Amino acid sequence: MKHFIKENKGLAIYSFFIVFATYGIKLFNNTYAIDTMHLMTNYRGYLKHWVSIGRPGLVALKLLTYNYVNVYFLNLLAIIFFAIATILLCYYVDLSTKQIYNKKYLYIIPSIFPTSQLFSEQFYFVLQNFEFSLGICLVILSLIAIYHIPNKIFKLFGFLLLTFTLTMYQSFFVFACTLVLFKILMTLYFAQLNDLKISFKDYAFKIGHFILLAISSLVLSQLMAMLAKKVLNVESSYLDNMILWGKRPLIDSINDIKDYAKELFFPPVGDTFFTPLFLICVLLLVIVLINMSYLKRKNVFFIFITLLGILITPLMFTILGGKRPAIRGEVPNFPAVLALLLIFIMIYWGYNFVLKHLLVGIVILFTFIQVRETTNLEYSEYLTAEEDLRTAEMITNNIYSMEIENPESYKLLMYGNRSPRNVSNIKGETNGVSLFEFMPNSVHTSLNTLLYMKTFGLNFNDPTPEDFEKHKALQAEMNVWPSKDSIRVVDDCIVVNLSK
Structure with a gap:
C-alpha cells in the first residue's frame, strides 16, 4: 500500500x-x-x-x-x-x-x-x-x-x-x-x-x-x-x-x-x-x-x-x-x-485512440454532472436544515410573545406539516425533507420536532395521542402558521396549525 x-x-x-x-x-x-x-x-x-x-x-x-x-x-x-x-x-x-x-x-x-x-x-x-x-x-x-x-x-x-x-x-x-x-x-x-x-x-x-x-x-x-x-x-x-x-x-x-x-x-x-x-x-x-x-x-x-x-x-x-x-x-x-x-x-x-478518448470524455462529462448534482443536493440539505431551525425559532418566539406564564410547562401540539420553502430545495427520500414533514402523521411530527427543539434548549412537554384526538377539531378553525390565529392555548396544550 x-x-x-x-x-x-x-x-x-x-x-x-x-x-x-x-x-x-x-x-x-x-x-x-x-x-x-x-x-x-x-x-x-x-x-x-x-x-x-x-x-x-x-x-x-x-x-x-x-x-x-x-x-x-x-x-x-x-x-x-x-x-x-x-x-x-x-x-x-x-x-x-x-x-x-x-x-x-x-x-x-x-x-x-x-x-x-x-x-x-x-x-x-x-x-x-x-x-x-x-x-x-x-x-x-x-x-x-x-x-x-x-x-x-x-x-x-x-x-x-x-x-x-x-x-x-x-x-x-x-x-x-x-x-x-x-x-x-x-x-x-x-x-x-x-x-x-x-x-x-x-x-x-x-x-x-x-x-x-x-x-x-x-x-x-x-x-x-x-x-x-x-x-x-x-x-x-x-x-x-x-x-x-x-x-x-x-x-x-x-x-x-x-x-x-x-x-x-x-x-x-x-x-x-x-x-x-x-x-x-x-x-x-x-x-x-x-x-x-x-x-x-x-x-x-x-x-x-x-x-x-x-x-x-x-x-x-x-x-x-x-x-x-x-x-x-x-x-x-x-x-x-x-x-x-x-x-x-x-x-x-x-489501445484504440478514438475509443479511449471517447471514454475519457464520457468520464469527464459524468464527473461534472455528478459533482454538480451532489453538491446541489448537499446545499439543498444545508438550506433545509437552516429553514427548519428558523421555523423552530419563529414558532417559539410566537409562543413566548403570547405572554403565557411558564410556556415550557405546556404540551406542544403541531397539526399538519410544513414543507421547505427555500428556492434551492431538492427532495430525495430523506435529503431535502423538512423535519416538520418527515413523519406520517401529526403525532409523530410533533414528537420528532420536539426532540429537535430540545437539542437547542427549546423545551416543551410531549403531547399524547389522546391530546391530538381531543383538539383535532381546532385545526379546521385555525389559520395556517405563520398567519394570525395559527397558535392557540387550550387547557395545558399549545396548539400550532402547520397546514390544513
Missing part, C-alpha cells in the same frame, strides 16, 4: 480533493438528520434500535466516539475516511489487474465513485457517516487480506473482518460481492490476453469459492446479530417490512422490480439520483463482448456470466425484498459498479 501511494501521489491528492470539493459543505453546517435528535436525547435507546435492525457492528464502532455528537468533527472524520476508502478501492483494483496497464485509468474511480448523488442520501444520516465511511474501508481491506495476502492468518482475519462489516450495513454484502466478481472478471480477461483458456472446472472453482465466502460470511454475520439481540434482550424488527414476498399480490412485487430496473437503465430526464451512465456502460460492454466474439477470444462466455453477475447486483435488494429499495441501500455498491465497469472497458479499449 505504501508503495502504491508513493507511485500514485497525484491519484491520492485528486481523491482527497474531489471528496472535499463535493462534501466540504458538511464541515460548515449543523445539518440534523432524523436520527440525530434520537442519538442526542436517547443515545443508549437508539443504539438498541440499531441492534434490533441487525446492525450490532455499527453499534460496536460507535464505541469509538461513544456518546459524542459533535456533527462538525464527525463530518470531518467521515469525509477523510471516505477519501481513504476511495484510495483503497483504487489499490484493490490495481491488485486485481495482475498486469501492467495505464495507471491513469485509476482516476476513473475517484471521478465516478465518491461523487455519486446516491451518497448524499446516506450522508444525510450525519451521526452514522463516520462509521459508514470507515466500514467501506474495512470491506476493501478484508478482501485485500483474503485475496491478495498469502498468509493464512491474514486470510482468516480478512474473513472475520468481512463478517463484522456485514453486521454494520446490509448493503456492504452486495458491495463485497461486486468487488469479488470484479477480481474474477480481471483474472478471466488477463488470461484471455495471454491466450490462456480457463476451463469450466477452474471457473466453477472460482465462483464456488466466491459463493462459499458470501454465504459463510453472511450466515456468520446473522448469527452474530442474533447473539447481540439475545444478549441485549432486543427484539428483531429488521425484516418486518423488508421482505414483501407473500405479503401482497405477486404482480405488485414483479411490477416494483420492473419499474426499478427501468429506472436504473432508463432514468427519466432530470432524475435526481440516476443518470444514463449505467445504460452507457451496458451498451459499451455489449460492444466489448461482440468484439471479443468476433476476434474469437477465449473465455468470452465466462466473462459474459461474470459481467452479468456484476450488473445484477444493483437489483439484488429489489429482487430479494420484492419491492423498491431505499435509494441509500444502493451505496456503496452502485457507484462502485459504474466505476469498475468503466475501468474494465477502458483497459479493453485503451
